[in-house]
Amino acid sequence: MGAGFGAIPGLRIGHAQDESALTGCTVLLCERGAVAACDVRGGAVGEREIEPLRPGHIVEHIHALVFAGGSAFGLDSAGGVMQWCEERGIGFDTGVVKVPIVPAVILFDLRIGDPKRRPDAGMGYMATEAAAQADINAPVAEGNVGAGTGATVGKLFGMERAMKAGIGCWTEEVAAADGSGKRLRISALAAVNAFGDVRDLETGNIIAGARASSDSRDFADTAASMRRGVHRKGFEDPNTVLVAVATNAALTKHEAQRLATMAATGMPRVISPAHTRFDGDVVFALSVGELPADVNALGAAAADAVAHAIARGATQAVGVGGVPGLRDWQ
Numbered sequence: 211m212g213a214g215f216g217a218i219p220g221l222r223i224g225h226a227q228d229e230s231a232l233t234g235c236t237v238l239l240c241e242r243g244a245v246a247a248c249d250v251r252g253g254a255v256g257e258r259e260i261e262p263l264r265p266g267h268i269v270e271h272i273h274a275l276v277f278a279g280g281s282a283f284g285l286d287s288a289g290g291v292m293q294w295c296e297e298r299g300i301g302f303d304t305g306v307v308k309v310p311i312v313p314a315v316i317l318f319d320l321r322i323g324d325p326k327r328r329p330d331a332g333m334g335y336m337a338t339e340a341a342a343q344a345d346i347n348a349p350v351a352e353g354n355v356g357a358g359t360g361a362t363v364g365k366l367f368g369m370e371r372a373m374k375a376g377i378g379c380w381t382e383e384v385a386a387a388d389g390s391g392k393r394l395r396i397s398a399l400a401a402v403n404a405f406g407d408v409r410d411l412e413t414g415n416i417i418a419g420a421r422a423s424s425d426s427r428d429f430a431d432t433a434a435s436m437r438r439g440v441h442r443k444g445f446e447d448p449n450t451v452l453v454a455v456a457t458n459a460a461l462t463k464h465e466a467q468r469l470a471t472m473a474a475t476g477m478p479r480v481i482s483p484a485h486t487r488f489d490g491d492v493v494f495a496l497s498v499g500e501l502p503a504d505v506n507a508l509g510a511a512a513a514d515a516v517a518h519a520i521a522r523g524a525t526q527a528v529g530v531g532g533v534p535g536l537r538d539w540q
Contacts, residue, residue: 213522215350216381216397218456220244220498223399224341225356225377226333232323232531233279235287235333236356236377236401238454238496239341241300243271245497246313247466249474251484252491254448256316258285263494265463269311273300274338275494276314277357277401277452280328288314290334294342315492317403317450319360321369322531350399352377353526353537357452361403362533363524364419365449366432366442373418374535375402378522382511386459387502394503396457398473398515402523404481405449405488406432411480411517418524418536419482427539433482442488450490451477451520455512458499465505470495472509476516 215223220242227234248263262269274291278284292310295301301308320328337356344350352358358376365372378400386392402408407419407429420435422428455473474493478484485491493516527535 211381211383213380215379215399216395217346218395218397218458218498221456221496222341222344222346223350224337224344225351226337226340227356227359228327229359231327232360233319233327233329234356234359235276235278235284235329235337237291237334237337237341238275239338240273240496240498243273245461245463245466246272247463247470247495249470249493251474252450252489253487255490255492256282256285258288258314259311260313262311263313265467269302272311272313274312275454276312276334278314278316278329279319279357279360281316281318281320283328284316285314286331287329287334288312290331291338293331294335294338315452317357317361317401317452318448319403322360322362322533350379352379352522354528354530357401358523361401363402363404364407364432365405366420366435366440367430369533370424371421372533374527374529374533375418375524376527377401378519378526380515380518380522382515384507384511387504392501394457394459394501394508396455396508396512396515398453398455398512398519400516400519400523401452402520403450405486406481406483408521408524409480409482411521448490449488451481453493453516454496455515456496456498457508458501459497459503459508460500461497461503466495466497468505469509469512473512473516476513477520479517480520
C-alpha cells in the first residue's frame with residue numbers, strides 16, 4: 211500500500227512525549243487481546259514482560275505493547291499502561307483480578323535531552339489514553355513523536371556527528387490464503403535509534419547517519435569506517451531499532467514467531483551495520499485478525515514493510531538538540 215500505518219481493527223496507537231526533555235513513549239493498544247511474539251536481534255536489549263510472548267507460555271494474548279525512551283528507566287511507563295487497562299477490566303483473568311499483559315522495550319535517548327527526565331507511568335497512561343481516543347483511520351504520527359522523540363542514528367563518532375531519526379510507518383498487503391480475494395494487511399511501526407546508518411532501500415545510498423564532520427552534510431559511512439579501523443571506545447550509549455508489525459491475519463503464537471523472524475530481515479536492508487552489540491534491536495509481531503494467511507507470504511511482505519518503515523523513521527525526523535534531521539536539509 212505504501213507510507214503510513216494502515217488500519218488494523220482491534221489495534222490503536224498513541225504517542226506521548228516530553229518535547230523539552232526529548233523523550234517519549236509509544237503504546238500499541240489491543241484491548242481485546244493480540245497473539246504476539248518477538249525476535250530479539252541486538253546485543254543491548256532492555257525489556258519487560260517478554261517471556262509471555264514465547265510459544266508455550268500460559269498467557270495467550272497481550273493487551274498492549276510499549277516502546278519507550280529513557281533507557282531502563284523508561285520501562286516504568288508500562289506501569290501506567292497497566293493501570294489504564296486495569297481500570298477498564300482489561301487483562302488476563304486470574305480469578306482474583308485481571309492482569310494486563312504489557313510487554314515493554316526501551317531505547318537509549320539520554321544523551322540528547324535531559325537525562326534526568328524519562329518516560330514514567332504518567333506518560334505511559336497518557337499514551338494509552340491517546341491510543342484509545344485515536345481514530346483508527348487517521349494517520350499515525352511519524353518523526354519526532356513518542357518513542358522517536360529523542361531517537362538518533364549514526365553514532366560511531368558520537369552525538370556531535372549523528373543525525374536525528376524517529377518513528378516511521380509503512381503498510382503492505384497480501385492475498386488471503388483461502389482464495390476469497392480478500393486482502394491481508396501487514397503494517398509496520400519502527401522507532402529508529404540505530405548505532406549505524408540508514409540507507410535508501412532502492413539505491414543503497416546513505417540517507418541519514420554518521421557525518422564526515424560536525425558541520426558536514428557528507429556521510430562518513432559507519433560500516434566502511436569500522437573496516438578501516440575506527441572503533442568505538444568504552445560505553446557511550448546503547449542503540450536500538452524497535453519494530454512492531456501488526457496484521458489482520460489469524461495467527462498462532464508459533465506463526466507469529468515466524469512472522470517476527472521474517473520481518474526482522476528487513477532491518478539489515480536499510481541499516482548498516484545492523485544488530486551490533488551496541489544495538490537492542492527487537493521485532494514484534496501482533497495478530498489481531500481472523501483471516502487465514504500464508505505465513506511465508508505475510509513474512510515476505512512484513513520484511514518490506516519494516517525496511518520502508520525504518521527509512522521513514524529517518525526521512526520524517528527534524529533536527530533537535532543540536533542534532534540535524536533529514537527534513538531540515540530537504
